[in-house]
Amino acid sequence: MTQHGESPELDVALITPGPPWRPVEVLPEVGSTNAVLREAPVSWRVVVAERQVEGRGRLGRDWVTVQGRGLAVSALVPAEGMPVGWVPLTAGLALAEAIGEVSGVEAVLKWPNDVQLPANDHRKVAGILCEWVPLDGGGVVIGAGINVHHTREELPVPEATSVALAGGACTREALLTAYLRLLAGHLRTLASDPAAVRESYAARCASLGAEVIVHEPAGERHGRVTAIDEEGRLCLQGEDGPVAVAAGDVVHVRTQGQG
Numbered sequence: 001m002t003q004h005g006e007s008p009e010l011d012v013a014l015i016t017p018g019p020p021w022r023p024v025e026v027l028p029e030v031g032s033t034n035a036v037l038r039e040a041p042v043s044w045r046v047v048v049a050e051r052q053v054e055g056r057g058r059l060g061r062d063w064v065t066v067q068g069r070g071l072a073v074s075a076l077v078p079a080e081g082m083p084v085g086w087v088p089l090t091a092g093l094a095l096a097e098a099i100g101e102v103s104g105v106e107a108v109l110k111w112p113n114d115v116q117l118p119a120n121d122h123r124k125v126a127g128i129l130c131e132w133v134p135l136d137g138g139g140v141v142i143g144a145g146i147n148v149h150h151t152r153e154e155l156p157v158p159e160a161t162s163v164a165l166a167g168g169a170c171t172r173e174a175l176l177t178a179y180l181r182l183l184a185g186h187l188r189t190l191a192s193d194p195a196a197v198r199e200s201y202a203a204r205c206a207s208l209g210a211e212v213i214v215h216e217p218a219g220e221r222h223g224r225v226t227a228i229d230e231e232g233r234l235c236l237q238g239e240d241g242p243v244a245v246a247a248g249d250v251v252h253v254r255t256q257g258q259g
Contacts, residue, residue, distance in 0.1 A: 008068045010048060014173035017180035020044045021075075024176070029053065033074035034131055034143040041076055041133045041141070046180065048073045052145075066154050070162070071146040071172055075180065080137030081191045085232035085246075086198070088113050088130040090186045091142045093201045095126055098178035099146075103168030111207040111225070111234050115146075122206070123161035144179070148172050194230070202228065212236070214245055221245065 015024045022045050029051040030036055036047045052072040079087060092113025099107040099115065107115050107125065115126040126146040133139045147155065148170070150162035163170060190197045202208055207225045214221040214236070223238030233244040 009050065010176075011173055014171070015048075015176050015180075017046075017177050017184065020184060021046055021180055024048060024180075026050065032143075033072050034129065034141050037074050037076045037141045038131065038133055041135055041139060043076060043078045043135060043139060046073065046075045048176065066150060069147070069149045069154060071144070071148060071176055073146075073176060073179075074141055074143040075183065076133065076135075076139055076141050077183075077187055078135060078137060079132075079140050082187065083190065083194050083230065083232070084138070084140070086190055086194060087140050087142070087187070088128060089201055089228070089232050090190050090197055091128050091130065091144065091183060093197070093204060094183035094186050095128065095144055095146070095179050096204055097182050098175055099125065099163060099168070101182075102170040102174045102178050103163050105163055105166045105168035107204075108206040109201070109204050111205060111228065112232065116206065117161055117163075117166040118206075120161040120166040123159055125161050125163060125166070142183070146175065146179075148175060198228065198230070207234070216245075 010026045012024055012026050022042070024046045026048045027050070030049040031053055033047045033049050033052060037045060049072045051067050077087070089112050092109050092115060096107040096109055096115050099105060106118055108118060110116055113128040114124050116122045117125050126144060129143045131141045133141055147160060147162035149164050152165060155162065186197055205228065208228070209225060211224050221236060221238055221243065223236035225234060226237050226242070227235040229235055229244055233246050235242065235244050
């Protein structure tokens with residue numbers, strides 16, 4: 001292990017989020033960690049891949065993994081009793097908090113759940129893709145891709161960054177442990193006190209109050225973000241008045257000056 005916490009292989013003994021999570025499964029290579037959980041859905045199951053060859057982000061975008069440098073992780077959570085529109089946003093909140101907690105690098109959210117690092121020009125360090133699965137009461141597979149130790153040359157696009165490039169240092173095991181622990185805690189709160197999760201999310205959301213361009217299949221929307229509503233939708237005040245945009249309708253949201 002290097003001084004920056006890099007390791008060629010994850011040590012499962014060091015990934016200790018505790019209940020309600022099942023023991024974390026570390027696989028050498030998969031097509032998609034989300035697909036592994038869709039094929040065998042079990043509540044609170046977690047799968048991590050050292051190499052993911054068919055990873056996808058939101059809207060069908062590819063997510064590139066580099067051996068030993070980042071995290072490709074999927075977790076299956078039961079959604080019964082929760083405002084389901086807020087599950088993807090809650091996952092982003094947990095991940096942003098985990099990055100700050102273990103690396104010391106501030107992380108913020110671009111709606112709905114892109115994780116950005118202000119110290120590195122608000123470049124994207126992590127993304128999340130959620131998919132519904134048929135469990136009793138409903139379940140959600142939360143897939144996350146996190147750039148941890150990547151160098152600039154190892155990143156697929158200029159708009160991406162890594163924890164290391166922003167000056168942070170942490171092990172992948174510590175980051176994954178913190179993310180899962182915080183995710184379980186926020187999901188418990190989401191079921192019992194959703195307003196508290198919305199408040200925490202708003203405090204970390206860089207999109208609130210910003211002038212944005214929302215790209216949709218039918219065209220663009222321009223406006224200022226006024227709120228994230230109780231369904232997790234982006235509320236805009238535009239030229240034609242207020243409008244709420246659901247996550248499924250959004251192709252891209254760009255906060256001006258932040259990518």
